Amino acid sequence: MVQRYELAPVEVKGAVTALSIDGGKVRLRTPKGLASEWKDYKAVSLHGTVCAAFFQENQPLIDWVNAQPLAPIVTSLGDDGHDGSWNLMAQIGESYQRREVLDWFHLNENLHKVGGSNQVLKRVENHLWAGEIDLGY
Numbered sequence: 185m186v187q188r189y190e191l192a193p194v195e196v197k198g199a200v201t202a203l204s205i206d207g208g209k210v211r212l213r214t215p216k217g218l219a220s221e222w223k224d225y226k227a228v229s230l231h232g233t234v235c236a237a238f239f240q241e242n243q244p245l246i247d248w249v250n251a252q253p254l255a256p257i258v259t260s261l262g263d264d265g266h267d268g269s270w271n272l273m274a275q276i277g278e279s280y281q282r283r284e285v286l287d288w289f290h291l292n293e294n295l296h297k298v299g300g301s302n303q304v305l306k307r308v309e310n311h312l313w314a315g316e317i318d319l320g321y
Contacts, residue, residue: 193248194234199255202231203276204262205245205269226272231261246275259283262290288313 205228212221226245227237230252238245260273260282273284286294291312296305311317 196233199253200230201255202259
């Protein structure tokens with residue numbers, strides 16, 4: 185029944201000023217006795233307007249977002265720094281239109297992966313929190 189239902193494409197009203205993309209996995213049931221299958225999906229949120237999900241198809245996601253009216257500057261919020269999401273965002277609009285932002289939790293998590301003394305990491309964290317990103321560490 186689900187496969188026979190055709191969803192009308194969604195279009196937003198007004199310019200898209202912010203978006204985020206995230207991925208996940210869904211479990212597909214298999215015949216009894218066989219292992220379940222896990223498949224990838226990507227979801228995009230055009231903040232303040234609409235969300236859409238794409239099952240194992242990245243290009244339709246990109247095409248759909250690019251078909252929407254994009255603002256002169258679109259803030260792209262990344263939630264984990266995962267290449268899959270950022271590679272998709274890199275194909276939305278033009279590079280000069282994108283303001284790419286990594287959320288604070290994941291920025292801090294990635295900072296601590298770099299390593300260093302706790303004192304240096306805390307100092308860098310304080311500079312990042314203040315928006316001071318060009319200090320040449």
